[in-house]
Amino acid sequence: MTKRILIAGESWTVHSIHQKGFDSFTTTEYAEGVRWLRAALEDGGWDVTYQPAHIAARDFPFTPEELAAYDCVILSDIGANTLLLHPDTFSRSKMLPNRLAAIRDYVAKGGGFIMVGGYLTFQGIDAKGQYAGSPAEEALPVRLMRADDRVEAPQGVVPKISKDHPIVAGLDSEWPALLGYNRLTAKPGADVIAMAGDDPLLVAGRFGQGRAVAFASDCGPHWAPPPFVDWSGYGPLWTQMADWAGGRIG
Incomplete structure (x- = not known):
C-alpha cells in the first residue's frame, strides 16, 4: 500500500538591497530547504507531496x-x-475553516503529524511561529513557550538517544552535532526519545487515535549542518519517524 505524506514549508524568498555609493539596486532569490528531507522519505518508500510556504498558504487542506x-x-x-490567514480571509475577509483545527482533528481521527523545528515553527524567532495555544499544539506531544524559544548553539550540541523507540531503531546513540533547536517541554505520558543537552529534541506521543512527533531542530541547514544531513542515520531517522507517526511501525 502506498504511503503518502504532505510536507508544508521549508521555502523562503530573500529580497536584497545592493548599495554602491550613490546608487543601489535590488535582487530577489527564492530558495527551498526540503531536498534532504524529501529525498530521505522518498528513499524510504514514501510518496511525497510538497507545498512550499507560499503554495500552502492557499492550497493546504481545509x-x-x-x-x-x-x-x-x-x-x-x-x-x-x-x-490561519488564507489569502481570501486576509484580503477579502472571507470566512474559512481553521486549518490548525483541521490538523488537530485529523490526528485525533488517526492521522500522523510531525512538526519540525526552525525559526517559524513551534514559537521560533521573536515568537513569530505562533503555534503556542493553537489547536495544532493540542495534538503535539510537547508544550510550547509563549516567547522566542530558540536555543542557538554555534558551538554545536550533540543529540543523544534517551529512550528505546521504533523511531530510533538501529541508530547510533550519539548523532552529529546540531547548531540549534527550539526549547520544548514534553507533555505527561509522551516519550522523550532524544535529547539536545538538557532539553527534549525528539518527542513522540498519541493524540486520540493518531500519533504526533515533535523534532525540535531543523531537517536541513542552518541548524542541521552538512555532517548531520550527510549522516548515514539521517534517512532512517526521518523514514522511521514518518513510519511511526503514520502508524506503519510500533
Missing part, C-alpha cells in the same frame, strides 16, 4: 477529511499565520 488523503503531515519552518 478539513480533516482532505488531510486523510495522507498518512502523515509534516510542518517545517512555516508559521501558523500562513495556515
